[in-house]
Amino acid sequence: MSGRVHQILHISTGAELGGAERVVLDLARGLNRERFHVHVLVPRLGRLAEALHAAGISTLVVGYWGRGHRLGRYSSWREYASALRSLPHVARTIRALARFVNETPIELVHAHGIKAQAFSAGLAPFVRARIIWHVHDFLRHRKFWWGFQALGRRIPDLLLVPSRAVAREFANWENVLVIPNGVDLRHFSPSPSQRAGGPRRVGMIGALAPWKGHEVFLQAAERVSRVLPDVEFLVVGDEIYDTTGHQGFRRRLEQEAVRRGLAWRVRFTGFRADIAAILRELNIVVHCSLDPEPFGRVLIEAMACGVPVIATRGGATEEIVREGETGLLVPPGDAERLAEAILALLRDRQRSTQMGRSARAWVEGAFDVRAQIRRIEELYDSLLC
Incomplete structure (x- = not known):
């Protein structure tokens, strides 16, 4: 050398x-x-x-x-x-x-x-x-x-x-x-006090792009809200691509949220640099791409923070998420199955907490x-x- x-x-x-x-x-x-x-x-x-x-x-x-x-x-x-x-x-x-x-x-x-x-x-x-x-x-x-x-x-x-x-x-x-x-395991790490009380929050983090499945997330949020009206939903990210087909997508999503009666339940944060802090405030992270994911970085960031994830099957998500152990996998584009998975984890705090611990341990060894x-x-x- x-x-x-x-x-x-x-x-x-x-x-x-x-x-x-x-x-x-x-x-x-x-x-x-x-x-x-x-x-x-x-x-x-x-x-x-x-x-x-x-x-x-x-x-x-x-x-x-x-x-x-x-x-x-x-x-x-x-x-x-x-x-x-x-x-x-x-x-x-x-x-x-x-x-x-x-x-x-x-x-x-x-x-x-x-x-x-x-x-x-x-x-x-x-x-x-x-x-x-x-x-x-x-x-x-x-x-x-x-x-x-x-x-x-x-x-x-x-x-x-x-x-x-x-x-x-x-x-x-x-x-x-x-x-x-x-992922930087020192920066993305669980907080002893995270999610201790307060409203339950489900988040989707990533670039705003049509193939990422934000519309499916909003459809699932509408279904969840009918059963658990106190749940808050966060859409974290912005339009970072200046290529054809991506401009104006955030506006369309905001209008869709209003149309579905979610104006007061879904918060669009725009770009945020403090992703680790946001993750510690979430009970679940959803990653619902319509196309197979080549990797899915937010999955390992969430799991490093001890947050259970729900992701769509296909591509690398099946290498990252251990079904039933560190998170749940659902079919792409299926808002009903996504809502059912969100409700299952929100209703079973013990299972969700254990998933978060297993997720952290898995990321420490693999990512x-x-x-x-x-x-x-x-x-x-x-x-x-």
């Missing part, structure tokens, strides 16, 4: 603090600074850049995709075609960043998200750095899957994925490694961010030796 400090460049697709961006932040802050000097490229100013600056991390703010930054899972082929007009801008940005990479010199580029990975593919012919693609999502159903396959087998030295569920999309690939995301960072450091060593 070399005694020198290795220069690492992380490229983030997102500029706010969703799940993938929190992984970037965890690694940038957590990697051994005596061995790794981390730089992070972000596409615009936002909460990720703010957090990186606060941590003293070298941060480059470059709109590297131009018009293409708005492309997402709901974009049409016409929007993809329109984004081609940004290619001259992308080419100029690649040349400029290649000079930075070679002059620093950056030894390893760690790209998070499809736009960062596409950009790193353009960068690859001009740099000597090793390349990791960190895949934080399911891609097989996306419009660009064919292109990802073509480039993914040639460009990166390794594909890094957070769950076995995502790894199954690359079952016949050779260069795939699973390293689960982790400690220190173990994640240690494995990433070992991976870097293997590529740079």
Whole structure:
């Protein structure tokens, strides 16, 4: 193992603090600074850049995709075609960043998200750095899957994925490694006084996006309120994606809550930085994605705080939630089953408390961010030796 400090460049697709961006932040802050000097490229100013600056991390703010930054899972082929007009801008940005990479010199580029990975593919012919693609999502159903396959087998030295569920999309690939995301167990921890008296609260935490299932949560909240009218519901998070199809979603949810007679029972908090404190005020955390989750970071954060979770089956949630032990699993899109699960845990405090304890113990052994960072450091060593 070399005694020198290795220069690492992380490229983030997102500029706010969703799940993938929190992984970037965890690694940038957590990697051994005596061995790794981390730089992070972000596409615009936002909460990720703010957090990186606060941590003293070298941060480059470059709109590297131009018009293409708005492309997402709901974009049409016409929007993809329109984004081609940004290619001259992308080419100029690649040349400029290649000079930075070679002059620093950056030894390893760690790209998070499809736009960062596409950009790193353009960068690859001009740099000597090793390349990791960190895949934080399911891609097989996306419009660009064919292109990802073509480039993914040639460009990166390794594909890094957070769950076995995502790894199954690359079952016949050779260069795939699973390293689960982790959580800071000192920050996300139970409080001795949490949920001692006061109103019962059920929360849903995460980015406001149509596929996350917020409408199903509101439908279930309406059903629960008919039986237990004193229960409070929190929707924590905001619209962090500036891609097509996400704008105005919070407004639609607020209108839906009013329509269902939940105006005084559901509170939309917007973005909150103090997630651990909020979790300690909740009796249950609900995670009801309509599509399979590639990971589900809020699940391990909630369980680390000793809060039982209810999640939809599919994807990595079945790797994270141990059914009946650390939480409950329900079918996606089924508001009735979700309401029944919420009522079951609210009515049985002893069972809920035991689930929370089991959840904390499970996360301590399986999802400690220190173990994640240690494995990433070992991976870097293997590529740079």
